[in-house]
Amino acid sequence: MTATGVAQSAQDARPWLAHYPPAVPHELDEAKIGTLADLIRSSCAGYAGRPAFESFGKTITFAETLRAAEAFAGWLQAKGLRKGDRVALMMPNILAYPAALFGTLLGGFTVVNVNPLYTARELTHQINDAGARILVVIENFAHVVEEAKPHLKLDAIVIATAGDLMGFKGAIVNFVARRIKKVVRPFVLPGAVTLHRILQEAARIEPVAIAPEDVAFLQYTGGTTGVAKGATLTHRNVAANVQQAGLWLEWVLEPPQGRTAYQHVMVTALPLYHIFALTCCCLFLLRIGAKSLLIANPRDIPGFVKTLKASRFTLISGVNTLYNALANHPDIGTVDFSELRFAVAGGMATQAAVAKQWKAVTGRLIIEGYGLSEASPVATINRPDIQEFSGTIGYPIPSTDIVIRDADGSDVPPGEAGEICIRGPQVMRGYWNRPDETLKAMTADGYFRSGDIGVMLPDGQFRIVDRMKDMILVSGFNVYPNEVEDVLAANPGVLESAVIGLPDEHSGEVVAAFVVRRDETLTTDELRAYCKENLTGYKVPKQIFFRESLPKTNVGKVLRRALREEIVAKR
DSSP: OOHHHHHHHHHHHOGGGGGSOTTSOSSOOGGGOOOHHHHHHHHHHHTTTSEEEEETTEEEEHHHHHHHHHHHHHHHHHTTOOTTOEEEEEOOSSTHHHHHHHHHHHTTOEEEEOOTTOOHHHHHHHHHHHTOSEEEEEGGGHHHHHHHGGGOOOSEEEEEOTTTTOTHHHHHHHHIIIIISOOOOOOOOTTOEEHHHHHHHTOOOOOOOOOTTSEEEEEEEOTTTTOOEEEEEEHHHHHHHHHHHHHHHGGGOOOOTTOTTOOOEEEEOSOTTSHHHIIIIIIHHHHHTOEEEEOSOTTOHHHHHHHHHTOOOSEEEEOHHHHHHHHTSTTGGGSOOTTOOEEEEOSSOOOHHHHHHHHHHHSOOEEEEEEOGGGSSEEEEOOTTOSSOOSSOBEEOTTOEEEEEOTTSOBOOTTOOEEEEEESTTSOSEETTOHHHHHHHBOTTSOEEEEEEEEEOTTSOEEEEEESSOOEEETTEEEOHHHHHHHHHTSTTEEEEEEEEEEETTTEEEEEEEEEESSTTOOHHHHHHHHHHHSOGGGSOSEEEEESOOOBOTTSOBOHHHHHHHHHHHO
């Protein structure tokens, strides 16, 4: 076959290549992927004097972030941690997070991101499953760690605060949090050390050799089974995804003519412990020397809008529910969007009505992408130069192959629905200590089975149709019915239960539980309160229906689908 013929064959198999922007190469330069440690050091040196992160009105530079990171890494080494040991980070978007994140990676250790809203039960499972030796937690949630501590196998607990790395202003921020807003509950953790003290001591970091195949993150996800498990992401996986994002977006991020000192600023409302924000709002910004405007509490929409009014920003990331809330706030018209290039969305499907309203308010489009923790996360994204919201998840990014397969594992033609399967350098090594789950998730020819149903359009764009399993998506966060049902089953008043997701205009979906009572005196309020003790807020059923029985198959399996259809039919 001639070179022309080979190129044509590749294009037939990957039709999206014909629709790439001219500036975007089809493949990565594998030799240039490197490690995240390389990225951190090169960016912090190259952009040393630039502002890197801003929180509560306080900004720190790339150089200051690096110094804090090296101090934390040195302390971890002094504690006896060895390359590959796991360090858990349980913080919202505060200055302490990137310092601890970068320090962990520079030391050759593995980051275990933990949702700070987790209950003691959830925290215990993740920490022990990962085998984490150190836990860094913001003081706001230290009381949860206190509750879980008897069951945790940790060498040390580090207490961070919202005011860390802020100097004198940090004392004010912490005073307000503790005494005015009272968001820090009392806790007792004997032997815990403060991050502030660690950074003051500034232990010297010892050189460590880090390779692209070393594990950078255990990013926990429920996957398709509902069993919480860690996606094992190497330095190469995540660094490749950062480079892929760069190749796809950087050509439209050039500074305006004549503004050589121009710096991009990303409004980072999504939590950095979430893989989307971690890669796209932290590590990608490192690559381009941009500043991340950290939003610690995006649920406070009035406060969020106030921050936007006082800030210059060029990029913003979010999920459908966030864009919807912002676009509908009465003061959004007072925000200056003149320098905004585009908004990036992921985590959940963006509704066309929301995208339309966002453009009407801001004059800018929402660029939607698709990914999973197991893919570091980005697999597809819309072209950043689209003129209208597409409603698709865009094209596969460079060095990424996607096929749609049926239940038998055979490829289906464009236009037919099937499972989205992904192959590329960003795809995880496997699930941590779960070879059986890894085997289920990966195909013999190296594709990751996403568990999502999609369709490839003739031009190589993809569209999400539905989810294969019964996963519920609440404001961009995965909720797995099995986990919620397990909690319900532990209540002595519950005989059996089934959990499904129901459509909701605000959060995309809400959790609904159908319960057969063992104790007829059990009330909805009592059951919801019980769930709140054992589940993060977004997992708690918003609707509870008491039933005499549940629909089942002839082998006794509950038919969740029948319950969903029943409720939808009544609306």
